[in-house]
Amino acid sequence: MSVSPNDPAEFEREIDLDAQQRGGHHYPHHAPSTEHVDRSDHLDRAEGAVVRMDEIVAGYIPGVNIINGADLYAQQGELVGIIGPNGAGKSTLLKALFGLVKVRSGTVTLEGEDITNMRADQLVARGIGFVPQTNNVFPSLTIEENLQMGCFQRPQAFTERFEFVSGLFPALADRRKQRAGSLSGGERQMVAMGRALMMDPSVLLLDEPSAGLSPVLTDEAFVRVREINKTGVTVVMVEQNAARCLQIVDRGYVLDQGRNAYTGTGRQLANDPKVIELYLGTLAKA
Numbered sequence: 001m002s003v004s005p006n007d008p009a010e011f012e013r014e015i016d017l018d019a020q021q022r023g024g025h026h027y028p029h030h031a032p033s034t035e036h037v038d039r040s041d042h043l044d045r046a047e048g049a050v051v052r053m054d055e056i057v058a059g060y061i062p063g064v065n066i067i068n069g070a071d072l073y074a075q076q077g078e079l080v081g082i083i084g085p086n087g088a089g090k091s092t093l094l095k096a097l098f099g100l101v102k103v104r105s106g107t108v109t110l111e112g113e114d115i116t117n118m119r120a121d122q123l124v125a126r127g128i129g130f131v132p133q134t135n136n137v138f139p140s141l142t143i144e145e146n147l148q149m150g151c152f153q154r155p156q157a158f159t160e161r162f163e164f165v166s167g168l169f170p171a172l173a174d175r176r177k178q179r180a181g182s183l184s185g186g187e188r189q190m191v192a193m194g195r196a197l198m199m200d201p202s203v204l205l206l207d208e209p210s211a212g213l214s215p216v217l218t219d220e221a222f223v224r225v226r227e228i229n230k231t232g233v234t235v236v237m238v239e240q241n242a243a244r245c246l247q248i249v250d251r252g253y254v255l256d257q258g259r260n261a262y263t264g265t266g267r268q269l270a271n272d273p274k275v276i277e278l279y280l281g282t283l284a285k286a
């Protein structure tokens, strides 16, 4: 697909077209309310998911739970978004999935196998890629060296994976000898995503791929995320940029105080008056 990353209007058209194509693909047209009242919807739909989290309780400090019984799933090939206020626990939920925060109760499974509290390096070997919210590149290393770090568990795959990542991010290949610390925010984000893709993950976890980016670069980052998703990678993405995020995802979760507040397709959430009022409107930004 040829999408000019510098043309947000084109981005909009593509989003619309894609939403039409996806309409009703995974979900019935007469979808239920998006408010998360009980777990039955999750239990019905999470069956067979690539990755799923059930009733997760997690936190950093003993006795203080940040995640309070959250559920999440992603089916093969889905692009799933997590939005919610600052401090809601979005990053913590991703970290709990990736073995960086202790899961106190609940389960995490990958392709049906229990991976709860498995170490991050083991999860990488099993096909999960993670791009953290901050400090996600090695600034003193070159682009190429950063990408090498991404597949240090499987160095023989470097050439083939470098070619794949270069296809997605041609700018990285052109500047492979440049130190990551000298790159712009948008370019660093590409390096971070590229690094995570070096192991050919089946599931990619992205924590705020648009953090610190201008609106145009945000659109570009989202277009890249969709391109990655279209290659077959299941993506779970946390985003601060909630309205934009809901435009591109198949499905979304609103996380609030470590709990699922609302869930539904991107379109359902974006059009839900309660979600607009509480999480997307001017009140939400105040």
Ligand SMILES: Nc1ncnc2c1ncn2[C@@H]1O[C@H](COP(=O)(O)OP(=O)(O)OP(=O)(O)O)[C@@H](O)[C@H]1O
Binding pocket: 060, 061, 066, 084, 085, 086, 087, 088, 089, 090, 091, 092, 093, 133, 240
């Ligand atoms: N390393 C840590 N040690 C102790 N508490 C932490 C740690 N990291 C985060 N927290 C706390 O956990 C809560 C949730 O933080 P988290 O980073 O998951 O939120 P978030 O939804 O990602 O927010 P943001 O939108 O600002 O990125 C916050 O109250 C935060 O202070």
Ligand SMILES: [Mg+2]
Binding pocket: 090, 091, 092, 133, 207
């Ligand atoms: Mg965060």
